[in-house]
Amino acid sequence: MTRFAPTPYLSAMNPVSKAKRVCNRLLSFIQLYGQHLPLACGMLFSMRCKVVLLRGTINGGDSLSLLYAGRGKNYHYLLKHLFEECEAVEAQKTVLPAYGRHLARLEPQADVVVLDIGWPYHRLINRNGRYLEVPDWLNMDLELADSWEETVRLFRHTTRRQDLRHIRLQGYRCEATSDPAALERFYDTMYLPFIGSRHGHDAVKASRRHVIRRGRQGCLLQIFQEERVVAAGVVYPDDGVLFFLWMGMPADCIEDPPRAAVSALYYFGIRHALDHDLWAVDFTGSRAFLNDGAFRFKRKWGAVADDSFSPSSLLIRPQNGRIAAARFCQRFPVAARRGGTLEGLFLGLDETIDAEWLERLNAQYGCEGIDRVTVVACSGAAGPGDPESAFVEGNVRVIAAGLGDFADHYAKQPAVPWP
The missing domain is CATH 3.40.630.30 (Gcn5-related N-acetyltransferase (GNAT))
Structure with a gap:
């Protein structure tokens, strides 16, 4: 039985039932962790943020330039989880209405951009779907x-x-x-x-x-x-x-x-x-x-992933044409928010994506509650990927891409539809 499978009692719910479940979860969260309620108020009203260009070595040994912009809620976790070592090349303290000018100036120097703006502003920032939306926390x-x-x-x-x-x-x-x-x-x-x-x-x-x-x-x-x-x-x-x-x-x-x-x-x-x-x-x-x-x-221990713990998202966008960005996506697979469900997102760089490769992926990362899986099969060449290598089978979708366009397939909703 595949572990990348819809959770029956979640996937069968209609949108109203899912919304009720999220509301009930939020009320339960406030009841259990009542002293954290001021944090929600801070997320709503705090305007202070920072823009930091980081350069270093990610876990696995590859070099990476990462541009972080946000209110600091997940900053130290990202440093610890992503990097073996890094330094801040440039850091700017600013406020939400003004962070965009620093972001635009520093973005050309970055392999990957991560926005940690948080609820409720991340949806406004990503209304055009330019960034991949990843929950900052899952249940x-x-x-x-x-x-x-x-x-x-x-x-x-x-x-x-x-x-x-x-x-x-x-x-x-x-x-x-x-x-x-x-x-x-x-x-x-x-x-x-x-x-x-x-x-x-x-x-x-x-x-x-x-x-x-x-x-x-x-x-x-x-x-x-x-x-x-x-x-x-x-x-x-x-x-x-x-x-x-x-x-x-x-x-x-x-x-x-x-x-x-x-x-x-x-x-x-x-x-x-x-x-x-x-x-x-x-x-x-x-x-x-x-x-x-x-x-x-x-x-x-058999736990099921459930996107009801936090309304906030990390917004991630790798840059096309950068091998360091492709290696980042390869080393750090995520559960993304797409189409009202959780979707496992992986990148294979110059790898043959076949049944054996997918079985290894399933054994290493498979978790019920992640309803479907997208694999971006990226060739190291600058041109587009081989369309013959793309397919959809069950709840697994493989997308062909090249180094020059892999980020578009990774961050945005891919053109290859689900059946």
Whole structure:
């Protein structure tokens, strides 16, 4: 069974039902993370932004010039995820109404342009469809089966073969508590060090009061190795769904975590949901870059990608004729917003796109909830691609392009239609 497949309970919805689901998700998000509501107000009213031309080496070893313009919401994540090392060649502080003149001046020097303007302005900027629209966050959730044995079958094969085995070998056990003192210790000694290490400048820290309140209404799952807690997380049930809200580890475990400790937290969390007759586990947000570590980790537990976590988008446009831009697209596949659904977008540079290549792609990145897949088959030549190599089969579309026009096929809705 292909893992690039429509999610039945999402794809069958009509637009009104989908809109209601998004609204319900937004209300639930505000309820769960109420202290983040001021961030939404900031997204609406904050006009300050910056335009930065970055040059460096992307993860994988290739050189890249990237032009960033935005309000900084995803800036540090992009630096960490995309670059091994980089420097800011030029940086300008400005405001939204004036950023365009800096963008126009610096764009010729860039291989790739990324706009991080955010909700609600990104749709106005991209009304002509010039940029690829990528959610800044996706939701990831797992619909549980009727029994534990059937739920385990939803996990990916490597998870069943490796992670579950290591959890047994390490002797992990789980204890649930709602004790305020345990929640206080978790917040100070696990949650704050963990979120600071993982998210750095992008970290949005939950308040102590809010974490303790949700922990008392739900519980704190503590993963023990012998007599020591090596990982923990606050989970909270709401309307039949167990939400994984916040997790953490002791500071001395963050850089070199005990083997499969985080896997144990997910494993026992899923069991906790089944034991309490819940129907789903919500792993909350992940990035829409398909090689992002958190996305791939949640995917292996059978999680489904769902575009209902954030209304904001990153707008991405590679530049035609630039080999560095093509390599960027090849190294960083994304889940894009297209036609009201999630579409996996990949680029093959001077590669033969055949059934074997697509099967490898599916094994590495496949995730249910990504309804369809577009592969831009790009030749290194400046001319257009070979039209004979383009095809549409099921939910996979292959588009032929050359180095001189690949960005048009990548960023805009391709001319090859879906059946």
